[in-house]
Amino acid sequence: MKNILIGTAALAMLATAALAESHSVVRLGTEGAYPPYNFINDAGEVDGFERELGDELCKRAELTCEWTTNDWDSIIPNLTSGNYDAIIAGMSITDERKDVIDFTQNYTPPSPSAFAAMSADLDLESAVISAQTGTIQAAHVTSMGGATLLEFANPDETIAAVKNGEADAVMADKDFLIPVVEESGGDMSFVGEDVALGGGIGMGFRKSDPELREKFDTAIQSMKDDGTLNALIVKHLGEDSPKF
Incomplete structure (x- = not known):
């Protein structure tokens, strides 16, 4: 029995380590063609509201993140197939999309x-x-x-x-x-x-990644609570854009 327990504990540790390793670098997928939400700047880097937001969310969630771009028409299929770990691309939360992926709470109100x-x-x-x-x-x-x-x-x-x-x-x-x-x-x-239209913009995740989604959800809530999310909305989307 002791050996069985040790074996079970070892498997659990390996599974936890594998999960940690799989998310050691979180890949954020965006379109890079929808300013002011996301675009490619003159240096060839992802820029805009969602770049600054995503970097801050990763910092608060204590995650190392990297950015990748993907055409809009295949952005959900390439998430579900594992080409990146999250979508942060001006994507409105809709019931139809929630049939395929999970969303965080919205990081912009319905606009x-x-x-x-x-x-x-x-x-x-x-x-x-x-x-x-x-x-x-x-x-x-x-x-x-x-x-x-x-x-x-x-x-x-x-x-x-x-x-x-x-x-x-x-x-x-x-x-x-x-x-x-x-x-x-x-x-x-x-x-x-x-x-x-829609329920505001949120981050999209595979349905098999609830823990990762929850980390970002918590980080979004913290930015709402301390006012920094509204400050980013004003900075990038304008004073008249809906705020929390």
């Missing part, structure tokens, strides 16, 4: 989505509207009835489609569209009403 176009008096109900594939905005355009959805793999292509006349308007997170409109020199403007 509005918006439409931007070259014409301020565009009729959205009969318009061709561009949106990024696999987003809550693409799903919303589909539900609008008379509008036609034009999907693209990355956010820049959705903007280019409006500028070159391929689409009448683009729908995306308003935080993403604000600098696009402001930097257009008056060529683009917001049209229609803002739309509230």
